[in-house]
Amino acid sequence: MIGIFASVIDGILIGSVYGLAAMGLTLIWGVMKVINLAHGAIVVLGMFLLYIASLMIGLPAYATIPVTIVFGFVFGVMLYWIAVHRMIGRAELMSLLATFSINMVLIGLGTAWWTTSPYNVLVAMPGVTWQGYTFTGTHIMAAVLAMVIAGLLYLLLYRTRQGKAIRAVANNREAAELSGIPTTQVLSFAFGLGVALACVSGTLIATLFPFTVLSGEAYQLKSFVVTVLGGLGNPAGALMGGIALGLIEGLATPFMPVSWIPIVEFGLFVFCLIAFPRGIFAFSKA
Amino acid sequence: MRLWLSTALAAAVITASPALAEDTITIGFTASQTGALNNDSTAQMRGIELWRDDVNAKGGIKVGDKSYKIVTVSYDDESQNTRVQQLYTRLISQDKAQFLISPYSSGLVATAAIISEQYGKVMVTTGGALEKTYQLGNKNLFQIYTGSSQYLAGALAALKEKNPSPKIAFVYEDDPFSKSVAGAVREMSKAQGLTLALDESYAGSTTDFSPIINKAISAKADALLGGGHYADGATLARQLHEQKAGMKWITLLVAPDSPKFAELGDAAVGISVPSQWEPQVTFKPDFGPTAAAFTSAFSAKYKIEPGYHAAGGYAAGLILQHAIEKAGSVEPDKVAAVLNQLDATTFFGKTKFSTDPKQHGLQVGHQMVLAQWQKKGGKLVKEVIWPKDAKTADVVY
Numbered sequence: 001m002i003g004i005f006a007s008v009i010d011g012i013l014i015g016s017v018y019g020l021a022a023m024g025l026t027l028i029w030g031v032m033k034v035i036n037l038a039h040g041a042i043v044v045l046g047m048f049l050l051y052i053a054s055l056m057i058g059l060p061a062y063a064t065i066p067v068t069i070v071f072g073f074v075f076g077v078m079l080y081w082i083a084v085h086r087m088i089g090r091a092e093l094m095s096l097l098a099t100f101s102i103n104m105v106l107i108g109l110g111t112a113w114w115t116t117s118p119y120n121v122l123v124a125m126p127g128v129t130w131q132g133y134t135f136t137g138t139h140i141m142a143a144v145l146a147m148v149i150a151g152l153l154y155l156l157l158y159r160t161r162q163g164k165a166i167r168a169v170a171n172n173r174e175a176a177e178l179s180g181i182p183t184t185q186v187l188s189f190a191f192g193l194g195v196a197l198a199c200v201s202g203t204l205i206a207t208l209f210p211f212t213v214l215s216g217e218a219y220q221l222k223s224f225v226v227t228v229l230g231g232l233g234n235p236a237g238a239l240m241g242g243i244a245l246g247l248i249e250g251l252a253t254p255f256m257p258v259s260w261i262p263i264v265e266f267g268l269f270v271f272c273l274i275a276f277p278r279g280i281f282a283f284s285k286a
Numbered sequence: 287m288r289l290w291l292s293t294a295l296a297a298a299v300i301t302a303s304p305a306l307a308e309d310t311i312t313i314g315f316t317a318s319q320t321g322a323l324n325n326d327s328t329a330q331m332r333g334i335e336l337w338r339d340d341v342n343a344k345g346g347i348k349v350g351d352k353s354y355k356i357v358t359v360s361y362d363d364e365s366q367n368t369r370v371q372q373l374y375t376r377l378i379s380q381d382k383a384q385f386l387i388s389p390y391s392s393g394l395v396a397t398a399a400i401i402s403e404q405y406g407k408v409m410v411t412t413g414g415a416l417e418k419t420y421q422l423g424n425k426n427l428f429q430i431y432t433g434s435s436q437y438l439a440g441a442l443a444a445l446k447e448k449n450p451s452p453k454i455a456f457v458y459e460d461d462p463f464s465k466s467v468a469g470a471v472r473e474m475s476k477a478q479g480l481t482l483a484l485d486e487s488y489a490g491s492t493t494d495f496s497p498i499i500n501k502a503i504s505a506k507a508d509a510l511l512g513g514g515h516y517a518d519g520a521t522l523a524r525q526l527h528e529q530k531a532g533m534k535w536i537t538l539l540v541a542p543d544s545p546k547f548a549e550l551g552d553a554a555v556g557i558s559v560p561s562q563w564e565p566q567v568t569f570k571p572d573f574g575p576t577a578a579a580f581t582s583a584f585s586a587k588y589k590i591e592p593g594y595h596a597a598g599g600y601a602a603g604l605i606l607q608h609a610i611e612k613a614g615s616v617e618p619d620k621v622a623a624v625l626n627q628l629d630a631t632t633f634f635g636k637t638k639f640s641t642d643p644k645q646h647g648l649q650v651g652h653q654m655v656l657a658q659w660q661k662k663g664g665k666l667v668k669e670v671i672w673p674k675d676a677k678t679a680d681v682v683y
Binding site: 007120134250 | 319320321322324364365460486487488489491493494496497498500501503504517521525528529530532
């Protein structure tokens with residue numbers, strides 16, 4: 001019984017990080033109807049940023065987070081203007097291909113630089129032990145930081161003018177343009193934000209597990225599942241969807257071989273797509 | 287004066303030229319210089335290259351009354367089966383490799399074996415313990431490592447001595463080698479009346495072991511056997527320590543043998559590994575260097591102690607060299623005939639290949655040892671703890 005409880009807590013901890021990873025994806029989709037297929041590659045970029053910052057510059061692990069956010073934002077705005085801007089409003093396949101090519105370019109560059117060998121950043125944090133089960137400090141820290149960043153995103157979206165502008169553009173771009181909002185700037189800002197979120201989630205994941213240039217694929221897949229669970233375009237839903245996914249993983253693990261968990265996950269994914277096409281939390285979209 | 291000088295120069299050039307057209311033997315292999323298998327494959331490659339340089343420094347391989355320099359041709363297989371397939375075909379057809387050494391890891395060896403057998407080339411395999419590869423009907427494969435079914439026999443025996451009824455969690459990588467070891471362990475445990483509290487595999491790319499570790503804790507396991515290769519094994523060891531899993535006995539495959547494992551610090555203490563070879567062994571070699579000589583040469587060249595992967599690489603080259611010299615020829619059939627008859631001891635231990643057509647090339651002479659990381663005077667050292675007649679330290683439980 002305790003084992004199940006411990007497994008569930010572990011699931012929620014890691015689920016928060018999944019949620020953070022998915023927030024970037026869902027924001028970009030919600031605001032500009034672009035599916036960012038470079039999402040996984042950007043998560044990997046965040047992982048390597050941690051590696052570079054802590055091993056080569058000697059920055060303490062968690063101090064890298066603001067650095068990653070800023071870098072991710074600037075990089076995202078750059079990507080928007082280079083590859084995405086001209087694809088907005090066109091057939092969705094175009095933006096899909098554009099972000100897919102960015103993905104290929106990033107993975108290719110990453111492989112050329114760092115090869116596909118595993119990398120590791122050692123982060124030591126005291127954990128919490130309870131009834132024989134230990135929750136490592138890094139897991140707890142990652143979950144807490146994920147929630148803090150999610151909270152900051154909420155404040156940005158709902159308590160600032162810029163956030164209001166983003167929501168307006170997401171709602172109806174023409175109307176927003178007519179109200180005097182510079183929609184193109186808002187779009188590039190939103191894209192930068194989405195990339196920054198993906199980047200920082202990569203950094204948090206890198207504090208927990210070893211990674212390679214190809215690790216992003218798994219997280220991209222999980223982000224898609226979470227995005228569907230949480231409702232496309234709803235960042236708060238993404239966080240809840242992430243935690244829900246983590247919960248499902250935690251609940252299922254004690255009862256079946258670990259290699260079956262993805263089957264459960266994706267089975268649920270297909271079920272949700274059929275039963276709730278707009279996402280489970282779609283009705284709570286503000 | 288000028289005429290004399292130019293004539294002397296011309297004479298020197300003319301006499302020097304034949305020496306430049308040396309006879310060579312080309313040996314081909316791939317190494318995983320990138321990808322998950324990178325750590326141990328690089329060690330194996332270094333072992334092969336050290337052997338090549340040692341032999342070339344002494345003049346080369348002696349075939350009859352001629353000396354041949356060894357030329358190795360190698361490529362990066364990126365730890366991928368598809369690349370092994372392409373590159374071994376290339377080594378044979380384009381680079382005209384006369385003999386082959388295998389890549390590292392049973393999965394890749396199996397793929398390379400298909401190619402080498404297709405072309406009828408002699409391949410000495412090292413870094414691959416999976417026995418199935420030799421049971422598919424081959425003529426020219428020769429295995430240096432002890433087979434996977436033997437891997438955990440010593441660990442189980444040593445564990446049973448300390449705890450006659452352990453609760454074993456068996457957590458292993460989902461790849462041919464580890465699964466083969468798993469199958470053997472299941473049979474051994476059944477035969478010895480031990481129950482496995484947990485028996486689960488994980489995908490090789492797994493980086494989050496907390497679900498499996500939590501399951502092991504729930505099952506109240508006090509011993510953990512398993513692992514796979516370096517990347518996952520090292521991560522598993524680290525997370526077992528971080529999550530305070532409380533195992534009294536941990537034996538992991540492959541990973542703890544690499545000197546790099548010591549980087550885990552406290553997480554490495556007490557972890558044992560079935561090993562094909564350790565620097566402390568004291569075999570009396572029939573030919574080639576002693577273990578001590580090999581260890582110091584390797585450490586001097588690469589600034590790191592050799593593990594069994596490096597030793598396996600060197601031994602593969604050494605055995606091949608011995609066979610070529612004894613056969614007095616570079617014809618594959620003659621060399622294979624010598625290898626089939628071989629029953630010798632080198633710094634690596636006894637080497638004898640099975641000639642039973644149902645398992646040709648399987649290593650039947652070599653024995654494994656169990657090594658354990660122990661803390662001696664604040665430093666981490668690897669000691670041999672099993673079998674009793676080869677041990678250099680007592681078991682830490």
